[in-house]
Amino acid sequence: xxxxxxxxxxxxxxxxxxxxxxxxxxxxxxxxxxxxxxxxxxxxxxxxxxxxxxxxxxxxxxxxxxxxxxxxxxxxxxxxxxxxxxxxxxxxxxxxxxxxxxxxxxxxxxxxxxxxxxxxxxxxxxxxxxxxxxxxxxxxxxxxxxxxxx
Amino acid sequence: xxxxxxxxxxxxxxxxxxxxxxxxxxxxxxxxxxxxxxxxxxxxxxxxxxxxxxxxxxxxxxxxxxxxxxxxxxxxxxxxxxxxxxxxxxxxxxxxxxxxxxxxxxxxxxxxxxxxxxxxxxxxxxxxxxxxxxxxxxxxxxxxxxxxxxxxxxxxxxxxxxxxxxxxxxxxxxxxxxxxxxxxxxxxxxxxxxxxxxxxxxxxxxxxxxxxx
Numbered sequence: 001x002x003x004x005x006x007x008x009x010x011x012x013x014x015x016x017x018x019x020x021x022x023x024x025x026x027x028x029x030x031x032x033x034x035x036x037x038x039x040x041x042x043x044x045x046x047x048x049x050x051x052x053x054x055x056x057x058x059x060x061x062x063x064x065x066x067x068x069x070x071x072x073x074x075x076x077x078x079x080x081x082x083x084x085x086x087x088x089x090x091x092x093x094x095x096x097x098x099x100x101x102x103x104x105x106x107x108x109x110x111x112x113x114x115x116x117x118x119x120x121x122x123x124x125x126x127x128x129x130x131x132x133x134x135x136x137x138x139x140x141x142x143x144x145x146x147x148x149x150x
Numbered sequence: 151x152x153x154x155x156x157x158x159x160x161x162x163x164x165x166x167x168x169x170x171x172x173x174x175x176x177x178x179x180x181x182x183x184x185x186x187x188x189x190x191x192x193x194x195x196x197x198x199x200x201x202x203x204x205x206x207x208x209x210x211x212x213x214x215x216x217x218x219x220x221x222x223x224x225x226x227x228x229x230x231x232x233x234x235x236x237x238x239x240x241x242x243x244x245x246x247x248x249x250x251x252x253x254x255x256x257x258x259x260x261x262x263x264x265x266x267x268x269x270x271x272x273x274x275x276x277x278x279x280x281x282x283x284x285x286x287x288x289x290x291x292x293x294x295x296x297x298x299x300x301x302x303x304x305x306x307x308x309x310x311x312x313x314x315x316x317x318x319x320x321x322x323x324x325x326x327x328x329x330x331x332x333x334x335x336x337x338x339x340x341x342x343x344x345x346x347x348x349x350x351x352x353x354x355x356x357x358x359x360x361x362x363x
Contacts, residue, residue: 011280018284019309040204133198135205
């Protein structure tokens with residue numbers, strides 16, 4: 001009777017059986033991830049400088065004084081030039097009065113551009129609405145924002 | 151491209167923090183993407199899972215010490231990625247329902263079939279993960295300048311495509327014995343490569359000496 005160690009690695013015994021068909025199964029278009037690493041580095045940098053650790057979803061960005069700010073999103077968050085926004089950049093002309101909004105919907109967060117003059121961009125594409133994933137980086141009026149679920 | 155966008159891209163490119171997560175990104179990127187595609191996600195969904203996994207690692211890794219006694223790193227990472235894949239399928243289903251609600255002529259039940267996730271069985275998940283590991287190891291061997299193109303082609307024809315030794319020997323004008331030698335040599339390299347891929351580039355927890363009675 002042969003004994004097999006309880007912690008025997010199934011991979012070690014299976015390499016040859018996994019080989020037939022290998023290399024034919026996956027073809028990933030690398031252009032889909034060519035900006036991912038730089039985005040991740042940007043998020044890592046922001047996270048390392050973020051002042052507070054949150055327990056809920058937040059938007060992180062570098063403010064005009066170069067300090068990193070993390071703003072909790074809650075049910076919704078609006079960004080724009082007008083003072084009635086949750087994040088306001090009153091003296092930046094490129095920012096529209098109500099530039100974008102993030103709204104919690106069930107378990108998801110939806111980024112919606114508020115018909116801004118200069119647009120909101122995700123992965124280089126101008127968007128009207130976009131379902132945010134943890135770590136998404138987007139741009140509005142020359143400012144980069146990162147969405148983190150925490 | 152305007153100046154603002156150029157400087158933004160430059161900022162993205164230079165904002166580098168060489169942390170553990172980045173080493174893991176290089177090591178596991180292809181395996182995670184491959185796993186996601188095999189679990190039925192499209193390329194955009196796979197990218198999202200890779201991103202979410204890395205963000206999670208970024209937050210978990212500071213202070214993390216890999217303890218081989220507690221299990222294989224592969225299983226820990228697989229559980230994490232499989233959870234993200236399930237989330238991605240749930241998201242896709244919800245988005246499809248929203249789209250279907252907007253078009254009431256379409257039968258809502260179509261949404262279930264169109265994004266049915268692969269069987270959620272841990273053995274099947276592990277096998278898919280291992281398949282990805284083997285494929286990435288093969289790709290690394292294939293890309294290695296030390297690997298002769300013909301050597302890899304012989305290995306591919308015999309071991310991967312499953313042709314018989316006499317057929318492969320005839321096709322490449324080799325002795326049958328040489329075909330076996332190539333198989334054994336590349337299998338050994340494959341095992342070494344998999345070992346490298348399996349060893350996470352993380353601080354390893356030092357074991358305290360065991361006391362024997």
